[in-house]
Amino acid sequence: MPAPAHPAAHAGDETRTWTGDPLDHPDPDRVGDAAATEALLRCWVRERGVPGPPADRPLRLPMPATGVTLEVPVRYWSQAGWHRFGPPRLADAAGPELDAVTVAALLGREADGANAAARTDTAARVADSARRAADHVRHRRAHPDDPPGTTPFLAAEQALLLGHPTHPTPKSRDGLTTAEAAAYAPELRGSFPLHWFAVHQDLVTHDSTTGKTAAAIAAELSDGLVGPEDHVLVPVHPWQARDLAHRPGIRALLDVALIRDLGPFGPPWHPTSSVRTVYRTGAPVMLKLSLGLRITNSRRENLRKELLRGVEVDRLLCAGLAAELHDAHPDFDIVRDVAWLAVDAPRTSGPERAESGLELVFRDNPFDGDDVACVAGLVAERPGMGPSRLAALVHTLAKRTGRATASVAEEWFTRYLAVVADPILWLDAHAGIALEAHQQNTLVVLDPDGWPAGGRFRDNQGYYFRNSRTADLQQRLLGAGGGSDTLVPDDVADERLAYYLGVNNLLGLVGAFGAQRLADEDTLLRRLHATLAAHAPRVRAARLLTGEPTLRCKGNLMTRLHGLDELVGPVATQSVYVDIPNPLHAHRMSGGAVPA
Template identity: 60%
Template structure:
C-alpha cells in the first residue's frame, strides 16, 4: 500500500527564521514600575533588567530536592510542590513575611510549615519539604501522600481517599520516569525533534495534584505506552463491517476527498481485512479493555467486528499519551484510551470528532487564507478525518474510534509544546535538573554575550508576537477562542532557539462565541450543529483568560522566574505593554487581563476532590474555577 499523502492544507508561507524578525526591544526602560502605562520609545533591556538573584526571595535551603539522588525522593518532592501550589492558588494564600509559609489545618488540629524557596507572582512557587507544626525538631518531613491526605481532609472533598491513591500513583510513575531519564537523558538518535520534545515532559503540569496519574496501567504496560519512557508499540486492528461504520473526512489528495476508511486502509498496509469491512486502528490497551464491554462483545458475537490483533510498525505516544506519532508519517492518530489520565478518561466524544473536521472545513473556506495573510507563522494542526463504530441501531459505541490528524512536522522541525519547554528534567551533559527553556536562554545569552535576563525578556516578546498575537487575531476576527493551554500550544523554534511561529492542536478546545454565530454560519452553513461548539461570551471570556492568559503566558512568566532566568515583575510589565498595544484588535482578552482586579482560574485540586471528569457535562460545569488576584494589575 502507498503511504497516505498529507492532506491538502495550505501551509504558512514558508517556515520563518530569525532573519524574518527584527531584534525585539521593549520601548522604554522595562522595570517593575512599567506595570501600568506604556512608556515612550527608546531604551534597552540589557541594562534595565534587574538581576533576578537580588529580586527573588530565597530560603536558607540551597539543595534542590528535584535533584535528590533517589528518584523516589525527587518525585515525592515534585508532587509536594504541586499540591502546595494548588493549595496556595485555590485558597488565595498571601506570601509569608519570612521564608516559611504556615498552612493551617483546622480539621487535623495542626499546620504545615513549608520552607519557601521562591515566591512567584504568577503561582510558580518553589517549596522545600514541609513539616507538621509542633513536631519534634528531628522529626522527618511529611511525604506527598501525607500532604494529600491532610489537604483533602481540610478541603472536605468527597474524593479525598481517591486523591491520595492517585497522588501515590503519580509519584510512583514520576520516580520511574526520572530514574529512566537519568540513565538515558537523550532520546534515541532516530527520533525526530518533534517526537523528542513530546516525550520530554517528565513532571507534568506544575499546578496539578496528580499530573502523572494513569489509573489502570500496569508497570509492564507503562514501559510500552509512556512517552516519558520512549514508549513504542504496534497498533491493534479491528475490521468493522460497513453496516456499523461511521465517519467523516475532509482530507483531500490532489483535489479529491479521501474517505476515512481509505486512509486507515493505507495505514494498515498489508493487513488482511475481510471483505465489506474497514480497518480501524486502536490503542493496544484500549483493545484489551473493550472486549469486556457488552456493546463491543455483542458486535463481535454478531460478526460485525473482527479482532485482527497487533500489526505494523511501531507508533510512539506523544505527551497526551493517547495520541500517537510515527516519524515521517503524514498522519498522527488521536486514539480513544479509557485510562483515567489526570482527571479524565481519554475517550473521544462523537461531538469532538465532528468538531475536528468542522474546524478544518471552516479554515479551508477562507478563514485560513485570511489568517495566514496576517500571521504566516501560525496555524492549527488539523483533524480532517475520523472513523468510528455505531450499534446496529445507529448509536455511537464509546471508545471505538480514531481521529486522523495532519502531521505538519518534518524531521528537522523543532516544534515544542510550552509544557515540555518549561518542565524541569535531567539534561544531557549537565548535572541536576533543568528545563529546555533554561538551556535555550542560557545558550543564547552565552552566544550573544548579553545578560540572561535580557535574553529571557526578548524571548518572551518574540513568543507573544509569534504565538499569542495570532490567537488574539482569531478571536477578534472570527469569534473563535482556543483552549491554548501549555500542552496544546506548540512554539516553533529556529536553530538558535528563538520563537519563529506556532501551532495549536486539540479538537476538544474550541469556543465559538455565541455573539459570532451568524457570522460563522455565513462562513460555514450548519456550523456547530453536530459539534456543540457555541458557548456564551461570558464563559468564553473566562476560559480564554484562563487558558491563554493564566495557564499559558503567566505560566511561562512564572517558569522564567522560578528557574531564575528573569524577574517576573519585568516580564509582567512586558506582557502589559504587549496587551496595551493590542486592545484595539477586537478581542476582549487584552482589556480583561489589563483591567480586571481578579481572574477566574481552574482549580485542579478542587476539581479532583469533587470527583469531576473534565470531559463530561456542559463546558461551564466540567471543572471547578476559583477567583484569584490578577498579577497584571496587583
Template identity: 55%
Template sequence: MTDRLDDADPAAVAEFAAMENLLRCWIRETNVPRPDGDRLSLSLKSSGITLEAVVTHWSAAGWHRFGEVLVAGHGPADLATVAALIAREAGFGSGESVSGADLVARILDSARRTAEFVAGRRAEPRDPEGTTPFLSGEQALILGHPLHPTPKSRDGMRDAEARAYAPELRGSFALHWFAAAQEIVSSDSSAPMMSTLDGPAVPTGMVAVPAHPWQAADLVGRPAVVEALRKGTLIDLGPAGAPWFPTSSLRTIYRPDAPVMLKLSLGLRITNSRRENLRKELVRGAEVSRLLDAGIGASIQSRYPCFDILRDPAWLAVDEPIHGLDVVLRANPFGADDEFRCVAGLVAARPGIGPSRLATLIGSLSQRLSRTPGDLSVEWFQRYYLAVIEPVLWLCGAHGIALEAHHQNTLVQLDDQGWPVGGRYRDNQGYYFMASRIGELDRLVAGAGQESDTTVPDEVADERLGYYLGINNILGLIGGFGSAGLVAETELFHALRGGLAATREAMTVAGLRVPAMVDTFLTSPTLRCKANLLTRVHGMDELVGPVATQSVYVTIPNPLRS
C-alpha cells in the same frame, strides 16, 4: 540551597515534586497570601494540623518552589500525609459529601509513576538516534503539569504496559486492528486517509479500524463488543504495522514517516478525565478543518503567516452501542528537521539531568550573544507573545473562536538560534464558538457548532480563553522563567502589559472585538482560574456535562495589577 528535585533517589524526587504541586494548587485555589519571610504556614482547620514549608522561590505567576515540608511540631512530612491532610481540608465545610480517598490514591499513583520516569530518563538522558525535534518535545514532560495534583496518574495501566505506552519512557507500540462491518461504522472523509496506514487486509464489506493496544484489551471485555465479536460484525485482527510513538497526551500517537497522527480513545483517567473520544469531538475536528478551508485559515495566514492550526480533517468510529473504538486523523506537517516544540516540554523541569530546555536555550543564547539571561528572557518572551499569543487573541477577535491554548496544546517554532518564530495549535476538543458570532461561522459552514456542541455563551468563551491562554500559557511561561532563575517575573509582567496594550490598540484600529481577556488582564484586580485540585476533589470529569460546569473555577489575584 540544594534543589530537592536533584536528590539521588528518584522516589524522593517524585514525592517532593508531588508535594510542591499540592502546595502550589492549595495556595492558588484558596488565595493563600505571600508569607512575610521564607516560611509558609498552612493552618488546616479540619484536622487542627499546620503544614510548614521553606519557601525558596515565591512566584506571582504560581510556580512556587519549596524546600523541606513539615508537620508543625512533628517534623518532616511525607507525601501520603500531606495528600491526606489537603484532601480532607479541600472538602471541609463545602456542605457536600466529599471523599478524599480517590484523590489520595491518584496522587500516590502519580508520584510512583513519576519516580519510574525520573529513573528511566536519568539512565538514558539523551534522545535516541533518529528522534525528531517534535517527538523530543513530546517526550520531555517528566514531572507533568506543575499546578495539577495528579499529573502522571494513569489509573488502570499496569507498570509493564506503561513502559511501552509512556512518552516519558520513550515507549512505542504497534496499533491493534479490528475489522468492522460497514453498517456499524461512521466516518467523515476517513476511509481514503486510512488507506495510507499499514494496516492489515480485511474481509470484503468491512472496514479496518485501529485502536490503542491498551484500549483493545479493555474493549474485548465490554458486553457490546463481546456481542459484536460473536455476531461477526466485529473481528479482532490483532497488532500489525510499524511502531508508533505516544505524544505528551499519551493517546495521540506519531510516526515521523506517516502523513497523519492518530488520536485514539484511551479509557484511562488521565489528569481530569477518561480519554475516550466523544462523537461531538470527532465532528468538531472535521468541522473546524472545514471552517479553516472556507476562509479562516487563509485569514490567519494573511495576518500571521507563521501561525497555524493543526487540522483534524477526518475520523472513523464504530457506532453505538460500542463506545471507544474510534480514531481522529490529524495532519502531521513535522519533518525530521522542523524545530517545533511542545511548550510544556520546553519549560518542564529535568530533575537530576540539568536545567529546563528553556533555561538551556537562554543559556546558549547568552553565551553566543554575550548578553545577560535576564535581557534575553524578556526578548524571548516578547517574541513568543507576537508569534504565539497574539495570533490566538486575533482569531478570537476576528472570528469569534476561542482556543484552549494551554502549554500542552501549543507548539512553538524555533529558529536555528532558538528564538520563537512561529506557532501551532492542536486539539479537537479545545474550541469555543462565541454565541454572538455563530451566524458568521454558519455562513462559512452550514450548521457550525450544532452537532459538534461547540457554541457557548460569550462569557464562557472569554473565561476559558482567559484561563487557558492567559493563566496556563502566559503566566505558566512566566513562572517557568522565574522558577528557573532566568529573570525576575516583574520584568516579564511589564513586557506582557506592553504586548496586551499594543494588541488592544491594533485590534481596535482594525475594528475587531477585543477579547475580554485583554482588558481583564490589564485592568481587573482578579482573574478567573481553573482549580485543578478542587476539580479532582469533587470528582469532576471535564469531558462530561455542560461546558460551563465541567470544572471548578476560582478567583485569584491578577499579578499584572498586584
C-alpha cells in the same frame, strides 16, 4: 549530548540529609514525592489565595479541620504561581518531613464540598502520580540520550517527566500496569504497533476533509494488512483493544464476526504527551485514539461531538479563515484534524453515551522537518539531569550573543508573544473563536538559533465559538457549532481564553522563566501587560487579564476533590473555577513603563 553527571551520583552518605533542590535528589522516589508535594502546595496556595510569607520565612498553612499547621520552606515565590517549596513539616513539632499522600489527606480535609470518597480517591491518585514520576526520573537518568531518529517534536512530547506544575495528580494513570507503562508512556519513550480490527462497513461512520475517505487513510496506514471484504480496517490502541473485548456491545459484535480482531500489526508508533495521540516519523497523520484509561481526571475516549468539531474547524479554515489568518499572522497555524472514524455498537452502558470506544481522529502531521515543541515540554524540569530545554536555549543564546541571560529571556518571551499570543487573540476578535491554548496544546516553532519563529495550536476539544458571533460563523460555514456543541456564551469563552492562554500558558511561562532563574518576573509581566493591552480594545479576555484585580482560574485541586470528570457534562460546569489575584493588575495600577 549526554546529560551532566547527577550532583550526588557518587555520594555514599545518607541521602536523607540532602539540602539541595528536592528535584535533584539522588533517590528518584524522593524526587517523585517532592514533585507531587510541590504541585499540591502550589494548587492550595493558588486556589485559596494564600499570600507569600515575609522574606526568608517559611510558609505557614493552618489546617483547622485537623488542628495542625503546615510549615513549608519557600525556595522561590512566584508572582505567576510557579512557586518552589522545600519539604513540609508540622509546625512547632520535631517530626519528620511530610510525604505527598499525607499532605493530600490534610488538604482534602479542609476542602469544602469534598466527600470522603473523593478525598480518598485524590490521595490514591497522588500516590500513583508520585510513583510514576519517580519511575520516569529513574528511567531517564539511566537513559539520558534521545534514541536515534527522535525528532525535536517527539523529544518535547516525551519531556514532561513530572507533568503540570499546578495539577495535584499530573501523572496518575488509573489502570495502567508497570509493564504496560514501559510501552505506552511517552516519558519512558514507549512505542508499540497498532492493534487492528476489521469492522463491517455498515457499522462504520466517518468523515474527511481530504480527497480520501477516513477508511482509505486507515488502510494506507495498515502497512499492507488485509481484512475481509466489506470490512473497514480500524486502528486501536493496544490497551483499548484488550478493554473493548470485555464491553458487552463490542463483545456481541465480535461473537457474530461483524467485528474481527486482527491483532497487532505494523511498525511502532510513539505516544505523545497526551498518551493517547500517537506519532510516527514520516507518517502523513498522527492518530488521536480512544483510551479508556483515567488520566488525571478523565477517561480519554473520543466523543462524537469532538470528532465533528475537528473537521468542522478544518472546513472553516478551508473556507477562507486560514487565508485571513495567514495574511494577518503568517507564522501561526492550526494543526488540522482532517478526518475521523467511529464504530457504532449497541448501547449497553446507558443511553447517555453514543460512543463505542472505537472512535479515532486523523490529525495532520507537519512536524518532521521543523524544530517544533509543545511549550510544556520546553519548560519541563529535568530533575538531576541539567536545565530544562527552555533554560538551555536561553543560556546558549546568551553565550552566543554575549548578552545577559535576563535580556535574552525577555527577548525570547517577546518574540513568543508575537508568534503565539497575538494570533490567538486576533482569531478571537476577528472570527469569534477562542482557543483552549494551554501549554500542552500550544506548539512553538524554533529557528536554527532557538528563537521563537512560529506558533501552532492543536486539539479538537479546545475550540469555543462565541454565541454573539453565531451569524458570522454561519456565513463562513453553514451549521457551524451546532452538532459539534461548540457554541458557548460569551462569558464562558472569555473565562476559558483568559485562563488557558492568559493564566496557564503566558503566566505559566513567566513563572517558568522566574523559577528557573532566567529572568525577573516583574519585567516579563510588564512586557505581557503591554502586549495584552494592545488587544484589550477588541478582545474582552485581554481586558480581563489587564483590567481586573482577580482572574477566573481553573482549580485543579478542587476539581479533583469534587470528583469531576472534565470531559463530561456542559462545558460551563466541567471544572471548578476560582478567583485568584491578578499579577497583571498591579502593573496596570502602578503605571510601570515597559522597557524598550
